[in-house]
Amino acid sequence: MDLVWDNGLFLLKGAYYTLLVTVVSMFFGLLIGMAVALARLKGNLPLRWLARAYVSVIRGTPAFVQILIVYYGLVDYGITLGPLTAACVALSINVGAYLSETFRGAILAVPKGQTEAAYATGMTSWQALRRIVFPQAARVAIAPMGNTFIGMLKETSLVSVITVTELLRSAQLLVAQYYVYMPFYLGVAVMYWVMSTVFSAILGMIENRLSKAY
Amino acid sequence: MIRTNGLSKAFQSVEVLKNIDLQVAANEIVILLGPSGSGKSTLLRCLNGLEEPSAGSVELNGIRIEPAMTKKQKLSNFREIRRQTGMVFQQFNLYPHKTALGNVIESLLVVKKMAKAEAVKTGEQLLERVGLADKRDAYPSRLSGGQQQRVAIARALAMKPAVMLFDEPTSALDPELVGEVLDVMRQLAKEGMTMVVVTHEMKFARQAANRIVFMDGGVIVEEGSPERFFTEPQTERARKFLNQLGEH
Ligand SMILES: Nc1ncnc2c1ncn2[C@@H]1O[C@H](COP(=O)(O)OP(=O)(O)O)[C@@H](O)[C@H]1O
Ligand SMILES: [Mg+2]
Numbered sequence: 001m002d003l004v005w006d007n008g009l010f011l012l013k014g015a016y017y018t019l020l021v022t023v024v025s026m027f028f029g030l031l032i033g034m035a036v037a038l039a040r041l042k043g044n045l046p047l048r049w050l051a052r053a054y055v056s057v058i059r060g061t062p063a064f065v066q067i068l069i070v071y072y073g074l075v076d077y078g079i080t081l082g083p084l085t086a087a088c089v090a091l092s093i094n095v096g097a098y099l100s101e102t103f104r105g106a107i108l109a110v111p112k113g114q115t116e117a118a119y120a121t122g123m124t125s126w127q128a129l130r131r132i133v134f135p136q137a138a139r140v141a142i143a144p145m146g147n148t149f150i151g152m153l154k155e156t157s158l159v160s161v162i163t164v165t166e167l168l169r170s171a172q173l174l175v176a177q178y179y180v181y182m183p184f185y186l187g188v189a190v191m192y193w194v195m196s197t198v199f200s201a202i203l204g205m206i207e208n209r210l211s212k213a214y
Numbered sequence: 215m216i217r218t219n220g221l222s223k224a225f226q227s228v229e230v231l232k233n234i235d236l237q238v239a240a241n242e243i244v245i246l247l248g249p250s251g252s253g254k255s256t257l258l259r260c261l262n263g264l265e266e267p268s269a270g271s272v273e274l275n276g277i278r279i280e281p282a283m284t285k286k287q288k289l290s291n292f293r294e295i296r297r298q299t300g301m302v303f304q305q306f307n308l309y310p311h312k313t314a315l316g317n318v319i320e321s322l323l324v325v326k327k328m329a330k331a332e333a334v335k336t337g338e339q340l341l342e343r344v345g346l347a348d349k350r351d352a353y354p355s356r357l358s359g360g361q362q363q364r365v366a367i368a369r370a371l372a373m374k375p376a377v378m379l380f381d382e383p384t385s386a387l388d389p390e391l392v393g394e395v396l397d398v399m400r401q402l403a404k405e406g407m408t409m410v411v412v413t414h415e416m417k418f419a420r421q422a423a424n425r426i427v428f429m430d431g432g433v434i435v436e437e438g439s440p441e442r443f444f445t446e447p448q449t450e451r452a453r454k455f456l457n458q459l460g461e462h
Contacts, residue, residue, distance in 0.1 A: 214355055
């Protein structure tokens with residue numbers, strides 16, 4: 001166990017990269033998810049079809065394969081991304097598909113009468129979405145979004161395979177150096193658990209705050 | 215003020231409105247009666263552009279909607295018509311995430327781009343007018359059905375509409391709450407508001423209407439003064455409709 005403490009700083013740096021990849025991917029995933037949800041709900045036929053195909057492909061293939069394609073596969077087409085960039089790109093695209101489903105469901109859960117009331121007072125469809133539908137959809141989406149975020153945190157361990165020195169790969173490097181397994185793997189398991197728990201608590205608080213509003 | 219010419223509306227291939235010619239003059243109160251499914255809601259929704267006519271035209275204060283127009287023309291005319299009509303729904307459709315005041319001023323802020331302070335002042339006056347000044351900061355979930363519907367009326371009035379459309383405004387209310395909403399509507403009528411009202415409150419219809427329009431099967435079967443309609447209906451269908459009401 002002392003070995004873990006001695007290398008604590010190294011592991012913390014790994015945790016930092018895990019967090020970085022999670023937050024960056026979540027951020028861009030949110031943007032992608034929002035755009036794709038809107039494309040599916042409001043877009044013209046080709047756009048809707050494209051959005052559906054994207055969601056279907058991403059959800060129907062392993063994240064692991066997607067990461068490999070972005071990092072190794074794209075090189076064949078002259079696109080060379082650094083490991084960290086590739087990780088964020090692949091995971092953003094991945095999580096965007098899942099979030100778009102969450103958002104779509106949440107938007108559809110807002111009763112049609114809400115939009116009609118907004119139209120009836122002269123709002124444009126964009127104004128009605130932004131001012132009336134989105135705030136109500138956000139309440140519906142927040143819990144599944146939180147789950148996606150926690151899932152994301154753990155999924156980042158996959159990018160260790162493309163040499164991003166996040167938490168898991170930090171442990172693997174230490175294992176290779178000291179030839180002991182259990183302390184390091186247990187150590188990072190605990191660190192993942194702590195991060196998940198802290199985020200769950202924060203998300204729980206946000207959820208509470210949101211549900212109290214009305 | 216309102217004029218429809220040969221207005222027809224079909225969903226898929228089912229014709230719900232057939233060749234409707236309806237005119238409503240300024241300050242007039244027209245009450246739409248008819249059995250359920252006869253197309254009353256659809257007609258109201260056509261009048262403020264929530265539904266698009268399949269054939270014929272709808273006109274409000276000279277703004278026209280007809281199938282021949284380009285999409286862009288329609289969109290801008292729809293928006294203009296909606297700005298000039300207030301709509302009150304059976305299910306209130308208040309915004310649950312906004313307070314009573316928030317509901318009333320939302321479109322003043324978003325559509326009219328009014329300054330917040332001015333909008334709040336206008337909103338407070340409107341809530342006062344429907345007797346809910348003290349509920350200004352209450353969320354809809356904390357209001358009774360009657361109070362919610364009065365807020366919805368205030369919200370519709372905020373845009374200073376030329377016409378108010380009511381689609382069964384009291385049908386979702388407990389009987390003891392119906393009166394307070396009808397009172398607000400009577401007050402509006404007295405102030406000279408032009409109104410088209412779908413309702414099953416026959417007493418109210420008889421008192422408040424300048425004209426009754428009776429619909430059945432997507433057509434206007436009969437129209438006339440309330441006295442005539444209720445005492446000597448001209449058509450068999452209207453007689454049947456009134457008899458059925460009497461049985462309850
Ligand atoms: N969006 C819609 N799609 C298909 N049918 C509809 C739609 N809206 C209304 N209808 C049909 O149109 C007919 C008239 O409906 P409506 O205007 O609501 O009647 P009313 O308000 O008089 O009860 C009904 O048969 C109803 O099923
Ligand atoms: Mg109806």
